[in-house]
Structures are given as structure tokens and as C-alpha cells.
Amino acid sequence: MAVTLADVAARARVSAATVSRVLSGNYPVAEATRARVLAAVDELDYVINGPASALAAATSDLVGVLVNDVADPFFGIMASAVQSELGSEKLAVVCNTGGSPERELTYLTLLLRQRAAAVVITGSAVETPEYAAASAAKVGRLAANGTQVVLLGRPASAAPEGSAFAVEFGNREGGRRLTEHLISLGHRRIGYVAGPADRTTTRHRLEGHRAALDAHGLGGDAGELGRLTVHGPYSRKSGYDGALELLDREPGLTAVVGSNDAVALGICAALREKGLDIPGDISVAGFDDLPFSADATPALTTVRLPLQEAAARAARLALGREESPAGGRYMVPAELVARASTAAPRA
Structure with missing residues (x-):
């Protein structure tokens, strides 16, 4: 049975009107209340449905880019490259998780609700059974709803088979x-x-x-x-x-x-x-x-690691501009760069 607005309201212990205000973003809501509603949305995997949400129900022009920390050059380079590759064709929304698995799962739920055209998830996965199961379930639901998911710098095993492309790092x-x-x-x-x-x-x-x-x-x-x-x-x-x-x-x-x-x-x-x-x-x-x-x-x-090139490839896969890699997985080669900080040890 599909989760309803009333179910979210009951879980968050607020009215259905308050849930609607939080999800629309058009009305002021106390931060603690907003957090409680978003947590309920995440826990219940609530997705807007019905004629009143026809705009959200169609696949949008939005592409979500999940990063641990956009201020970190590692993630900033990739986010920028994805955005550049998308150009004006799609709207890239960078979601800064702060390295929090819980926040990442919440963003995935919100992108599912917005019917994102694609989602690019960057960086490593957390290797706990609870997170792995929750993340795989959300990626599977995104794929089932028509969202193209691309893992960038994350192993293909982090998603259900056939639900995502993976651009892995060596x-x-x-x-x-x-x-x-x-x-x-x-x-x-x-x-x-x-x-x-x-x-x-x-x-x-x-x-x-x-x-x-x-x-x-x-x-x-x-x-x-x-x-x-x-x-x-x-x-x-x-x-x-x-x-x-x-x-x-x-x-x-x-x-x-x-x-x-x-x-x-x-x-x-x-x-x-x-x-x-x-x-x-x-x-x-x-x-x-x-x-x-x-x-x-x-x-x-x-x-x-050629981060810019790898991220551009991930964006092209997200948009369907590049042929699918064999097995849905592409390995980015790693190259040793020897400089002055290493030398033979003293005798």
C-alpha cells in the first residue's frame, strides 16, 4: 500500500497541513518540526502522488549530485565537472551530505519525491549493513521510477544489480x-x-x-x-x-x-x-x-585520479549521452606521480 501524507503526519506527530507546508517549502515552519517531518518522509519513503502533484509526478529536469563536502577539492572538482557537462540541458542540484549517511539517505528520498531525471552519488559508501540495505533500497526505487543513477567513485556493489552505472576509481x-x-x-x-x-x-x-x-x-x-x-x-x-x-x-x-x-x-x-x-x-x-x-x-x-574526466563521464552516462559500459561498470585508472616528497631512506 502506498504511503500517504496522513501516514507521514502521523509518524511526525504533526498535522497533514504541516507536512504539506514542509514539502512545498512555501511556508515558514519551525526547524525542529521540519526536521521531524523530513525524518518521517525518509523513514517511510514517502513520494508525492496524485493529480494535485502532477508536476512532481513527471520526471523532472533536475539532476541531484550528492557530495560529502563541496568545500573539499576532491568533491568540488567532481561536482563542478558534472554541472559543466550538464550545461543548460538539466538543472544540477548539489546536495552536501557533510559525510552523514543519514543525510545522504534523506537527500535520496527527496530526489525520489522530486522525480529527478538523474542522481550522481560521489565518493565512498559506508560499509555498515543497515546503511547498505537502506541505500540499496533507495537506489532501487529511484531506478524503478525512471531516475538514472550513477555511482562516481563508489563500487557497483553498493547498488542493486542493474539499477545504476558505476564509474569506479582504481x-x-x-x-x-x-x-x-x-x-x-x-x-x-x-x-x-x-x-x-x-x-x-x-x-x-x-x-x-x-x-x-x-x-x-x-x-x-x-x-x-x-x-x-x-x-x-x-x-x-x-x-x-x-x-x-x-x-x-x-x-x-x-x-x-x-x-x-x-x-x-x-x-x-x-x-x-x-x-x-x-x-x-x-x-x-x-x-x-x-x-x-x-x-x-x-x-x-x-x-x-582524473576526477574531472571521470565526473564528466558520469554526467554523460546520467544523460544517456554515452554508451553504457560493459556490465554497467567503468574503472578509472590510477596513475603514480612521483615527486620530491619521496626518496631512498638514509643508510
Whole structure:
């Protein structure tokens, strides 16, 4: 049975008129009440139906672009590229989730209600059973209602089979190549400042790193790997704090890898504060090759992901301008970019 406006009102403990005001956005409503109504909409997967909502019932010209943080260059580059590719054909609405799985699910519900023509979901997925099930259900409903969903930088497994295209990033391969580069320089004690432990991107990049260690007999046991790895947000502060923690655990480190370039900059700041030279005392590497990486001091060794090109491809897939990739999945290659922040360890 379809969920009705009255059902939402009952769940939110407000009147049907209040629900209507919140959803129309044309009347002032207390923020706490608005939040309660939107939570009920999300929980019940309410979608406007009926002749009074004929405008919303047709597929719109709206394209939703979900990002963790539009101020983060990683997401800003992708959001901008999607918007540029859409041009004036569709209206891109950037939905800033702040990294909150709950907010992401709410946006998906609202885009479903608006009958969005397409939705591009960027960045990693949260790997908890509850979130995975809820996200898959919403993506499935979007697809069933005619919305083209594209996952950008998120594995195809995050959506029900056949419900979305996936433009995936070569995170495992990039992580492996980066660590192999350090090993080829002679490094054997390599620390790693990883992203949040429950994110697919974190897991894939860390798996690539550890695969390289294992291939060269440097993996050690699980306890040793854990001792040389710390987790935190994808932020400069996380890199700074993580580097200090790793140095306390293992003063003999000769290299530290950051899970992204912002983390790597924080690592560099911590090492400089400790009076350590980069790369003379410790080599540092990042991931993503964001615009500031080449201008860092020293220039940062990293892994390049062609974010702009990948996002433009995702937009073309969303609009049906590009032929579907084999199996609905396209893998974006990762390229090692060796710069001045890495060198052979001192003898």
C-alpha cells in the first residue's frame, strides 16, 4: 500500500497541513518540526502522488549530485565537472551530505519525491549493513521510477544489480603502486594514515597498500599491520595527529602514506614540527593528486585520479549521452606521480 501524507503526519506527530507546508517549502515552519517531518518522509519513503502533484509526478529536469563536502577539492572538482557537462540541458542540484549517511539517505528520498531525471552519488559508501540495505533500497526505487543513477567513485556493489552505472576509481591499484614505489626506493618500515574504517575507499586503498607489502614479504602479522596503521577523517588534522601517533608507536619509520593529499599535508606538518626532513628523514606520499599537491613543499608524491574526466563521464552516462559500459561498470585508472616528497631512506 502506498504511503500517504496522513501516514507521514502521523509518524511526525504533526498535522497533514504541516507536512504539506514542509514539502512545498512555501511556508515558514519551525526547524525542529521540519526536521521531524523530513525524518518521517525518509523513514517511510514517502513520494508525492496524485493529480494535485502532477508536476512532481513527471520526471523532472533536475539532476541531484550528492557530495560529502563541496568545500573539499576532491568533491568540488567532481561536482563542478558534472554541472559543466550538464550545461543548460538539466538543472544540477548539489546536495552536501557533510559525510552523514543519514543525510545522504534523506537527500535520496527527496530526489525520489522530486522525480529527478538523474542522481550522481560521489565518493565512498559506508560499509555498515543497515546503511547498505537502506541505500540499496533507495537506489532501487529511484531506478524503478525512471531516475538514472550513477555511482562516481563508489563500487557497483553498493547498488542493486542493474539499477545504476558505476564509474569506479582504481583505489586498490593506486594504493599498491604507491607502496611499491616506496619499497622500490628501499623503504621497509612504512606507516599508513588511513581514512574512516567504515568507508569503501579506505578499505580499497589500504588493501592495495597491504597487497604490495605482502608481495615483498613485508606484511607481517595482523598485529604488526595494525600497529603501523591509524584511522581518521580525510583531513589535514587527521594526518597531523596520525603521524604523531605513528612516530610514537614506531620511531624507526622511514615513510608514511596518507590516505589522501590533505592527510599527507598534515603528516608533513607534524614531521616538520618534530624537526624531521622530508624526504631526508621520512618520505611522505598522498593520494588523489589534488591541485595543491604539486605546489606543496616538497612537491607531493601521490596517485593521480582524473576526477574531472571521470565526473564528466558520469554526467554523460546520467544523460544517456554515452554508451553504457560493459556490465554497467567503468574503472578509472590510477596513475603514480612521483615527486620530491619521496626518496631512498638514509643508510
